[in-house]
Amino acid sequence: MKELTIKEKKVKKDKVSTTFASNMKLPIHKWFRYTAGFSAEWVKSVLDKYPNAKSILDPFVGSGTVILESQLNGRMSYGVEAHRLIYKVAEAKLLWDVNIESFVESSNKLIELAENIKLKRKAYPKLLERIYSKETIKDLFKLKAAWQKLNIDDDHKKLLWFIITSILRVSSSAGTAQWQYVLPGKTKSKVLLPFTAFNKKLEAMIEDMEVLQNENVERGNATLIKGDARTLIGIPNDSIDLVITSPPYANNYDYADATRIELSFWHEIDNWGELQSLIRPDIIRACTQHVAHIKNEIEELFSADSLLPIRDELREQFDLLAKIRLTKGGKKNYHLMALAYFKDLADTFVALRRVCKKDAVICFVIGDSAPYGIYLPVDKWLGELAIGAGFSEYKFEKTRDRNIKWKNRKHRVPLKEGRLWIK
Ligand SMILES: C[S@@+](CC[C@H](N)C(=O)[O-])C[C@H]1O[C@@H](n2cnc3c(N)ncnc32)[C@H](O)[C@@H]1O
Structure with missing residues (x-):
């Protein structure tokens, strides 16, 4: 192959995109558009930068980008995810290695059963x-009923669960942008019928499986854990060489709300409180809806040892937020969110220190935030929490x-995104 000139090399390097959008052209990664995710190409560039890192960890693995990319590149990895739905998405993506023929048989069984199943329900x-529409909802629930009835290989069942989950949004004419709750008043022009969407998805997945299964490449072992980054239970002490991750940002994005459609479909609950309680318990507290009940825990949280390195600075911004909220219509609990968020990440660094080897490298993709215009220096504070935890x-x-050229922005504090490298 022709050697690249220095200029070409630079152009190529600059092209590595950092957002999940670029994954939509990569086998397996493209199975599920997870907008909170990051670029697999970028993950690969970090893996290449550390060729001797044998054991990789992503404590907030989301849709599995880091462990899938590690697996494809022959590295051993662990991923931890707390959100039960996202966990199952990552789990299914790691099953690309199943026997294709027998998986197609299971899929055909599901379709046949779904087409012939008699649904008695009216609501x-x-x-x-x-x-x-009435027809669509019926077809989706036929697929679900068939899936529940089907007695097949466990891995096939996980993959079929994944297909049904991933067609829920494309089958709705409502504005169901990825990972947002329904957009009121908006409709989509391109909608697929459930059985059509199912077959289309199945074909695309099989195509990717064939490509990867035919490659003669050594793969790594990927272990996915349904767990909590703040404890990292299941990851051995002193075992990790390289951490590549992106935690939830302190920007009020609600991971429970974002999956309302999927949770309503699989768990059949209307009650918002119940939906939240399915997801919330293990999730980093990065939105105000998550912290209303911690008013009585404020002093206890502030006194945690893990928060010590930033305690005074955090208290100052906490007090400002507590004051300013009273002047705002929504009176949002950003002060509580900030406190709980940094406590959760402080605990994450303590857990990371336990599992990391002595010369480990950590890369956190992060963004700062300024709720009600009060700046939270996320990069500096997370860095200091890491040092406090022993890095x-x-x-x-x-x-x-970020936030430098948008019109109608809520505040004018310039923000940024980037990578926090920790040793
Ligand atoms: C920014 S996303 C990471 C996306 C990932 N990089 C990808 O490419 O798919 C953060 C993830 O952390 C998960 N999460 C939140 N709290 C967690 C916790 N305590 N332990 C483990 N995962 C958690 C969220 O559910 C979300 O999927």
Whole structure:
């Protein structure tokens, strides 16, 4: 192959995209568009930078980008995910290695059963009745009923669960942008019927399985854990060489709300509180809806040892937020969110220190935030929490500015996104 000139090399390097969008052209990664995710190509570039790192960890593995990419590149990895739905998405993506022929047989069985199943029910979860036509909702529930009845290989069942889950949004004419709750008043022009969407998805997945299964490449072992980054239970002490991850940002994005459609479909509950309680318990507290009940725990949280390195600075911003919220219509609990968020990440660094080897490297993709215009220096505070947990140094590498050119922004504090490198 022709050697690249220095200029060409630079152009190529700059092209490595950091967002999940670029995954939509990569086998397996493209099976599920997870907008909270990051780029597999970028993950590969980090793996290449550390060729001797044998054991990789992503404590917030989401849809599995880091462990899948590690697996494809022959590295051993662990991923931890707390969100039960996202966990199952990552789990299914790791099953690309199943026997294709027998998986197709199981899929055919499911379709045949679904087509012939008699559904007696008349009512469905209210949210779903609002976003699907009568025919569509019936077909989706036929697929679900068939899936529940089917007695097949466990891995096939996981993959079929994944297919049904991934067609829920494309089958609705409502504005169901990826990982947002329904967009009120918006409709999509391109909608697929459930059985058509199912077959299309199945074909695309099989195509990717064939490509990867025919490659003669040594793969790594990927272990996915349904767990909590704050404890990292299941990951052995002193075992990790390289951590590549992106935690939830302190920006009020609600991971429970984002999956309302999927949760309503599989768990058939209308009650918002119940939906939340399915997801919330293990999730990093990065949105205000998550913290209303911690008013009585404020002093206890502040006194945690893990928060010591930033306690005074955090208290200052906490007090400002507590004051300013009283002047705002929504009176949002950003002060409680900030406190709980940094406590959760402080605990994550303590857990990471336990599992990391002495010379391990950590890369956190992070963004800062300024709720009600009060700046939270996420890069500096996370760096200091890491040092407090026993790491030796940190450096922030900015990748982009945020909130500098948008109209109608809520505040004018410039923000940034980038990578926090910790040793
Ligand atoms: C920014 S996303 C990471 C996405 C991932 N990089 C990808 O490419 O799919 C953060 C993830 O952390 C998960 N999460 C939140 N709290 C967690 C916790 N305590 N332990 C493990 N995972 C958690 C969220 O459910 C979410 O999927």
